[in-house]
Amino acid sequence: MSISIAIDGPAGAGKSTIAKRLAAKMNYIYVDTGAMYRAMAVYFTQNHVNPDDEREIDASVVNVDISIEYADGVQQVILNGDNVTAFLRTEETGRMASKTSKYASVRKKLVDLQRKIAKENNCVMDGRDIGTAVLPDAPVKIYLTASSDARAQRRFDELVAKGEQCDYQTIKEDIEQRDYQDMHREISPLCQAEDAVLVDSSDMNIEEVLQAITDIIEKKNARIATTKSGKTVILAESAGFCFGVERAVNTVYEQVDKENVYTYGPIIHNEEVVKDLESKGVRVIENAADFKNTENGTVIIRSHGVSKKVYDDLKNTGVEIIDATCPFVLKIHTIVREESEAGTQIVIIGNEKHPEVEGIMGWSVSPVHVVDTVEKAQNLALDLEKKVCIVSQTTFNYNKFQELVEIISKKGYNVSIRNTICNATEERQTEARKLAKRADAMIVVGGSSSSNTRKLYEICKNECNATFYIQTLNDLDLESLSKADCIGITAGASTPNNIIEEVYTNVRIKL
Numbered sequence: 001m002s003i004s005i006a007i008d009g010p011a012g013a014g015k016s017t018i019a020k021r022l023a024a025k026m027n028y029i030y031v032d033t034g035a036m037y038r039a040m041a042v043y044f045t046q047n048h049v050n051p052d053d054e055r056e057i058d059a060s061v062v063n064v065d066i067s068i069e070y071a072d073g074v075q076q077v078i079l080n081g082d083n084v085t086a087f088l089r090t091e092e093t094g095r096m097a098s099k100t101s102k103y104a105s106v107r108k109k110l111v112d113l114q115r116k117i118a119k120e121n122n123c124v125m126d127g128r129d130i131g132t133a134v135l136p137d138a139p140v141k142i143y144l145t146a147s148s149d150a151r152a153q154r155r156f157d158e159l160v161a162k163g164e165q166c167d168y169q170t171i172k173e174d175i176e177q178r179d180y181q182d183m184h185r186e187i188s189p190l191c192q193a194e195d196a197v198l199v200d201s202s203d204m205n206i207e208e209v210l211q212a213i214t215d216i217i218e219k220k221n222a223r224i225a226t227t228k229s230g231k232t233v234i235l236a237e238s239a240g241f242c243f244g245v246e247r248a249v250n251t252v253y254e255q256v257d258k259e260n261v262y263t264y265g266p267i268i269h270n271e272e273v274v275k276d277l278e279s280k281g282v283r284v285i286e287n288a289a290d291f292k293n294t295e296n297g298t299v300i301i302r303s304h305g306v307s308k309k310v311y312d313d314l315k316n317t318g319v320e321i322i323d324a325t326c327p328f329v330l331k332i333h334t335i336v337r338e339e340s341e342a343g344t345q346i347v348i349i350g351n352e353k354h355p356e357v358e359g360i361m362g363w364s365v366s367p368v369h370v371v372d373t374v375e376k377a378q379n380l381a382l383d384l385e386k387k388v389c390i391v392s393q394t395t396f397n398y399n400k401f402q403e404l405v406e407i408i409s410k411k412g413y414n415v416s417i418r419n420t421i422c423n424a425t426e427e428r429q430t431e432a433r434k435l436a437k438r439a440d441a442m443i444v445v446g447g448s449s450s451s452n453t454r455k456l457y458e459i460c461k462n463e464c465n466a467t468f469y470i471q472t473l474n475d476l477d478l479e480s481l482s483k484a485d486c487i488g489i490t491a492g493a494s495t496p497n498n499i500i501e502e503v504y505t506n507v508r509i510k511l
């Protein structure tokens with residue numbers, strides 16, 4: 001399976017210069033999509049096709065085949081078997097290309113050809129909609145831009161160097177107008193793909209831009225590998241510990257040299273980590289009855305957080321408390337406490353049995369309503385006279401949250417909606433969905449009791465039937481991956497890096 005690098009961005013940002021240099025550096029082919037539109041224009045000119053007659057264009061397009069070859073490292077464009085590279089830059093071809101590139105049939109034909117080239121070769125492709133429309137699955141997407149001032153100055157310097165008369169202000173206005181047209185055109189407007197990395201070259205020279213993009217690719221490539229049998233293995237960027245979990249786990253490891261270290265509940269939903277900490281003397285307490293044993297110890301509150309009562313009970317025992325509650329969860333505690341103190345009714349969208357939700361409930365000074373199904377949302381009956389504040393469990397599915405909020409909002413309450421779903425969860429789920437769509441097999445790594453890993457598994461299974469939920473490498477049957485050309489790997493927020501690396505490395509070297 002080949003690897004594509006998509007470079008998009010506004011005109012004059014230096015895309016083609018960078019794309020060519022990058023392709024040469026990486027030994028990939030550079031696909032000049034503009035040259036392909038020009039080759040199509042050569043066909044129309046040679047065959048006297050009327051550029052203003054869409055039906056004539058549509059009928060002609062089916063007869064065109066364009067491919068790219070290389071002679072001494074220089075791209076040659078082949079039109080129906082003939083090398084037409086020499087005709088691409090003529091005025092006549094340029095006029096024909098600009099008149100005909102707007103037609104849907106022309107675009108579709110060329111996009112199909114571009115995808116075919118990308119499927120068969122490692123390539124760098126530049127344009128305005130490569131990452132968003134032509135190669136939406138490209139593993140590396142760059143959005144290369146520069147301010148209109150910087151682009152105007154570059155163009156001005158270029159024309160002056162050629163001895164041409166020009167006006168800086170006019171150039172700048174032209175660039176801004178072109179940007180506007182490109183961003184507002186009907187078919188595939190210019191925009192940054194969600195998963196593209198933005199590189200602003202305003203204050204950079206070509207070498208610096210090249211280096212910046214190479215660094216991005218190297219970082220991504222560390223997560224994309226080709227096995228000896230030619231399979232592509234892709235490790236999701238968002239796989240593994242989120243910021244809050246990493247912070248909590250590190251906090252415990254920083255304390256392990258002390259006597260009597262406890263965590264309030266397992267620090268994360270991962271048996272391997274909990275076992276490792278246990279071997280280092282860290283014990284887990286589950287409820288108030290255990291407090292008496294911890295008087296001279298240290299209790300670490302995990303990223304899920306705890307209720308105010310648990311916090312106060314711990315404090316009263318005199319133990320040292322280290323609060324590793326994720327700051328995003330602490331924010332929900334504050335909202336719930338302040339709103340409930342002001343007389344607002346609290347609704348939590350989440351699973352009432354989840355420790356994070358139990359903790360959040362415990363910061364309200366009045367009874368809380370927890371909703372996680374359509375039925376519960378429909379049956380929810382609150383006081384119409386009082387305000388309602390809706391918050392969410394940080395790991396709740398966004399679409400489900402929207403659905404439940406919509407049902408509650410229609411009941412006529414004075415509702416304030418606080419979307420407290422954590423971005424880390426959303427990003428991990430979105431990336432997993434995308435990867436599963438592309439992959440022939442997916443591996444989801446995480447503890448069996450981790451609800452966010454289970455959700456990831458469900459999302460992946462929906463897109464890719466051959467999805468496997470494993471806790472460690474021992475659970476993985478490599479044979480089940482033998483038919484897959486592209487294998488994706490993702491992991492829940494509580495899966496340690498060494499377990500993910502072990503799976504990634506073994507899949508890479510054993511298949």
Ligand code: F3S
Pocket residue numbers: 242243244245303304326327328329394395422423424425493
């Ligand atoms: Fe915190 Fe978000 Fe992780 S809420 S614990 S960073 S999933």
